[in-house]
Each structure stands twice: as C-alpha cells, then as structure tokens.
Amino acid sequence: MNYQQILEEITAETSALKNTGKVATYIPELGKVDPGKFGIYLQCTDGKSYATGDSHERFSIQSISKVLSLALVLKLKGNSIWNRIGVEPSGDPFNSLVQLEYEKGIPRNPFINAGALVVADILLTELKNPKEDFLQFVRDVAGDQSINYDEKVAASEMQHKDRNASLTHLMKDFGNINHEVDAVLDFYFHQCSIVMSCKQLAKAFTIFLNYGKYDLSKEAAVLNPMLAKRINALMITCGFYDESGEFAFSIGLPGKSGVGGGIVAVHPRHYSVAVWSPPLNSKGNSERGMRALELLTTKTEQSVF
Numbered sequence: 001m002n003y004q005q006i007l008e009e010i011t012a013e014t015s016a017l018k019n020t021g022k023v024a025t026y027i028p029e030l031g032k033v034d035p036g037k038f039g040i041y042l043q044c045t046d047g048k049s050y051a052t053g054d055s056h057e058r059f060s061i062q063s064i065s066k067v068l069s070l071a072l073v074l075k076l077k078g079n080s081i082w083n084r085i086g087v088e089p090s091g092d093p094f095n096s097l098v099q100l101e102y103e104k105g106i107p108r109n110p111f112i113n114a115g116a117l118v119v120a121d122i123l124l125t126e127l128k129n130p131k132e133d134f135l136q137f138v139r140d141v142a143g144d145q146s147i148n149y150d151e152k153v154a155a156s157e158m159q160h161k162d163r164n165a166s167l168t169h170l171m172k173d174f175g176n177i178n179h180e181v182d183a184v185l186d187f188y189f190h191q192c193s194i195v196m197s198c199k200q201l202a203k204a205f206t207i208f209l210n211y212g213k214y215d216l217s218k219e220a221a222v223l224n225p226m227l228a229k230r231i232n233a234l235m236i237t238c239g240f241y242d243e244s245g246e247f248a249f250s251i252g253l254p255g256k257s258g259v260g261g262g263i264v265a266v267h268p269r270h271y272s273v274a275v276w277s278p279p280l281n282s283k284g285n286s287e288r289g290m291r292a293l294e295l296l297t298t299k300t301e302q303s304v305f
C-alpha cells in the first residue's frame with residue numbers, strides 16, 4: 001500500500017473542497033489559530049510512518065485529552081470507575097446539561113465534558129501531583145518529553161468557565177464530585193490545553209493498537225488487552241458526541257476529536273492517524289479532518305468494518 005501517495009491525494013482533494021466550518025472562538029485563545037492549517041500523520045504497526053502538511057506543528061488537543069485521562073484512570077482504578085460514569089453514547093452536544101439532571105449526576109460516558117470532569121475528580125484523588133503526573137503520562141505514551149500545557153489556553157478557559165462549572169456543580173450536588181469545583185476545572189482545563197502535533201498524537205495513540213501490545217518506545221505495554229479493547233469501543237460509540245454515528249458510518253474507525261480541530265483515529269490492526277484542520281462543523285468536529293479520514297478509509301479499504 002502506498003500510504004504516502006494516498007496522504008498526498010487526500011491533502012490535495014480536501015484542499016479543493018469548500019470549507020464551511022468555523023474555528024472555535026468560545027475559548028478566545030483558540031480563535032487566534034490560522035484556519036488554513038492542515039496536517040496528517042499516519043503511524044503504521046510495522047513501525048513506518050507517513051505525513052503531509054503541518055503534521056509537526058503543535059495545536060491545542062482539547063477533548064482528545066479525554067482519551068488519555070481515561071486511559072490513566074483505568075490503569076490506576078480499573079473497573080471501579082464505572083459506578084460514577086456510564087458507557088453509552090449521549091446523542092447530545094459535548095457540553096450538554098440536560099441528561100445529567102434526570103440521570104442523577106452520572107455522565108453518559110467519559111468523552112463528554114461531564115464524564116471527563118468526573119475522571120479529573122478521580123485523578124485528583126489518585127495522583128500525588130495531578131498536573132505533573134498527568135503530563136508525565138502523556139509524555140511517556142507519546143515518547144516525547146517536550147510536550148507541555150499551554151497556560152494561556154488553560155487561563156482563557158478558566159475565564160469562560162460558566163458552562164463547565166455548571167456541569168461540575170450539578171454533579172457535586174448529586175454527590176458525584178468530591179473536590180472543590182474550581183480545583184476540578186483547573187485540572188480539566190489544563191488537560192485540554194496540552195499542545196501536541198499530529199505526529200505526537202499518532203504516536204501516543206499507538207497504545208490502542210494490537211490490543212495494547214503494539215509498543216513503539218515503551219518497555220512494557222501501557223494498557224492491557226481488555227483496556228485497549230474497551231477504550232476503542234468507547235471511541236467508536238462516543239468519540240464524536242452527537243456525530244458519533246456519522247463518524248462510524250462514513251469513516252468506520254474508533255476516534256476522538258477536539259475543538260482545536262484535531263482528530264485522532266485508530267485502526268487496531270494497522271495504524272493510528274492524526275489529522276488537524278481548525279474549522280469545525282456545527283457538531284464541534286473538524287470539517288476537513290472528517291473528510292480526510294473518510295477518504296483514508298475509502299482509499300486504503302482499511303476500516304474496522
């Protein structure tokens with residue numbers, strides 16, 4: 001398979017499309033990003049990698065961090081977390097409050113904001129130095145010690161925290177948040193503010209390949225086979241909020257998006273892939289990124305279906 005040629009075709013074909021998406025501005029720092037940026041990085045299980053465009057440039061990973069925080073909390077706590085978070089798609093936007101009220105403060109899944117806020121609350125209990133320890137985990141799985149938080153983005157989110165603060169207060173009232181609301185938000189916003197390139201993201205997501213046994217740079221596999229299987233299942237059912245069905249339908253891979261315009265997807269036997277294009281569709285997912293991944297699974301005939 002000539003992956004490099006396929007990535008170049010995808011870059012050319014998607015650049016010719018009219019992009020109707022909009023860069024996220026509800027976090028003002030994110031609104032400063034150049035909407036024309038585009039990159040893809042594909043990491044194959046045979047160790048080879050392929051890239052085009054701005055694939056080495058770092059951007060705000062935002063909700064992609066929810067997969068990494070889930071991986072860490074599952075490693076530390078195992079299945080005991082599932083009495084505080086569900087595993088069903090929400091069918092609602094990522095920051096919706098409606099289900100939380102009638103489902104008594106138990107978030108539908110770990111990839112909507114409410115679920116990731118509960119994960120952050122658990123990690124605050126489990127980690128000695130939460131921000132340092134989480135960053136170290138991300139650096140280790142990506143095999144790159146230069147990865148960092150973007151303090152400006154974290155501060156920008158804290159200034160516009162009202163929606164996430166509402167989610168956290170409501171869950172605290174139901175007894176599903178143990179720490180102070182601002183402490184949970186500060187940790188969660190830092191997770192979202194991490195800046196990584198497509199290359200670093202594709203490398204980090206190799207922990208979900210080959211039932212957790214694919215190991216790029218680590219001495220021991222980070223995830224056991226059951227955890228890799230389950231996190232991939234959650235990515236395919238819940239990774240794109242109320243567009244998860246559409247992503248499975250047109251792309252057919254487990255994956256996760258973020259409002260920074262990044263998407264990471266995994267073909268458990270063949271590759272991990274990260275794509276970045278900041279303009280978002282109305283569901284908060286990268287418009288050109290979705291199109292690029294649809295072309296990738298169509299041209300390679302490699303999706304999980």
Ligand SMILES: NC(=O)CC[C@H](N)C(=O)O
Pocket residue numbers: 061062063064094095113157164189192257258259260284
């Ligand atoms: N979908 C996202 O990427 C949202 C993450 C963002 N930090 C928020 O909480 O609103």
